Amino acid sequence: MPKFEGMSKEVLDKTEWVAIVTWDGQGPHLSATWGDYIRSIGVPDNGPIAIPAGRMRQTEENLNKNGRVELLIASKSVDRPNGSGQGCRITGRGELQTSGELFDKVKEKFSWARAALVVHVEEVTNLLG
């Protein structure tokens, strides 16, 4: 079963922005990117998600320590059986890549990017039942 399908795929297609959370032993660090950014690079149904990294120094530092990352995406204009609006929690591993195919794609679209934050998707969970 693809990780993004049905409702979660629709949320991915519509989310205006994406919250990015990494953490070390002390606490979480929150960063974000635009939905248009990840869609312009393209997200296969099982990931990975490639995010242009401008600064993201703390994110990088945290990922070097434990490699875990969580993303949150949401859109009010996705229909649920019981209402409208859905959010999805995406868990996985993250790494900053500065070479390779994904980095090249990111750099082509976003010349300011110093790296591609590549999120290997493990699980996608809908927040609303």
Next chain:
Amino acid sequence: MPKFEGMSKEVLDKTEWVAIVTWDGQGPHLSATWGDYIRSIGVPDNGPIAIPAGRMRQTEENLNKNGRVELLIASKSVDRPNGSGQGCRITGRGELQTSGELFDKVKEKFSWARAALVVHVEEVTNLLG
């Protein structure tokens, strides 16, 4: 100086959704709410932010352990000097209230809420320069 003013106030007025991050010793927990929800209750320029809590059990558990919470809000339709779009990181203390003025306000608008997640705002930081 008010915590929400200028650009951060505009992001608060426009954000479609709000990411909510709490954490215990193990790692972060991500939850979310709609921007319309917090705006319908009203956010004073220095907070607090009141969020209707339906489930949010893990959020509650984490807050009982350390009380820290971070929120992320963002909107593409906020103008910066160098472009458009802005995101803000909001740090503070959080608690679930099941009585009092804020809980009553929340309950009046959202009958399904079991509590008000009240975020006492300490700092608001723009993510983009």
